[in-house]
Amino acid sequence: MDVERIKFERTGGFAGMRIAADFELSDLPEEQAHTLAELLDDLDFAELPEQLLSDSSMSDQFSYTITVETEKWKHTIVTGDSSAPEKMQELLQMLNQIARKQARKH
């Protein structure tokens, strides 16, 4: 898939602070863009359910909303720390890092 744009929002957490990022994949350093595209591909992102949530306690956990856009489709999912599958953790960590960098620039 040719990912063009990613929107990411993280809310909740002990501190209750929101961070977000909205970027074109082409804006990222090449290596990072490549890794991100691979992670999304591995997850088969377009096929993920919109709500990836579990019944476990949400106390102070982060809530994540991720939207991925390609030329052909756009898909949004919502998930949380405990409910995100193990395979998704690397993606979340990378998006967190990008969002924090963006927050520090503004």
Place this chain on the structure above:
Amino acid sequence: MHKHHPIHCIVPPHMLKEIAANGTESQKKLALETITSSAQLRAERLKMAEFRTEFASAIFKATTGGKERIVYDAKNGSSLPGTLVRKEGDAPVADVGVNEAYDGSGTTYDLYNEIYQRNSIDANGMRLDSTVHYQKGYDNAFWDGKQMVYGDGDEDQPVSDRLFNRFTIAIDIIGHELTHGVTQFEAKLTYFQQPGALNESMSDVFGSLVKQYQLQQTASQADWIIGAGLFTSNVNGVGIRSMKAPGTAYNDPVLGKDPQPAHMKDYVNTISDNGGVHINSGIPNHAFYLTAVEIGGNAWEKAGQIWYLTLRDKLTSSSKFQDCATQTYQVAGSLFGAGSLEQQAVKNGWAGVGLNVEAPTEPGGGCLAALLRLLGLGK
């Protein structure tokens, strides 16, 4: 091996004594033998029963006993609980985060146990499990329904960009997370909108009380800051939340301004953060602060007791701020008397955040009215 004669099991001791005194010679002999062996048997049985009791008690202590803590290391991964690095009774280790998780959960256990007579999170000696070093650059701590989880802040960033230290650094964060466990076993406040903000507030209240208890500070000496020391020096802020002055904990170019209201007129309607659970908790937080300061002395003693009993016995999953105000007022009346200074302080505390508490108007109206009715003098 004991030889079992039918008489051993059937004839009661008092009857054996009669036979030994009044029976024929052979009856006397048999009765005496039986009395002796029965006495031995009873002594053995008694010993066995005592042993069983002691054994059961030992088993009980091992599974539902006193303070029992385990700290795990996730080694920057996401798998929980991770590798065991310190268990109850172990000496401190080199890793400061591990020791903070261990000591902080211990002090939290002590506050609940010594002051509120509660044996751990579930009131039944539940083991306190913590995991430190969760993921990389994880600037958060949470309770997952079974254990506490702590990140190291944004240690993955260059020092000049770091905003957060490790999340075990402030003991009130540890008390906060453990109290989510207590709430899970008691009021079960739904983690959304007002019940969610009450859930958060209870965690801040008892988190702060754990710190005050550790430092032996009175209500007027305490800083009432949640997460003091969590920010690095790059942040303009004293902590994550202020119970004394919600909305003033930080004001920073990167993190923005502390969004907490201190009054119902500033209540924030939002869908973000599960309906603002970490935002509107400022309102009940401040009510507790006002109450504790008005009562004076150690906040964990009277104000803490009122809030604890309200959380344990009165609130439900859908309770809102007004319910909490009404219930804390009633609990204060039961504990310290209707119209007592403590009850008045609770009323004033909630009034300070814009919530009014009225005395019950239904027939009942307190002890005096009930007594008068009983004597046939009341309505």
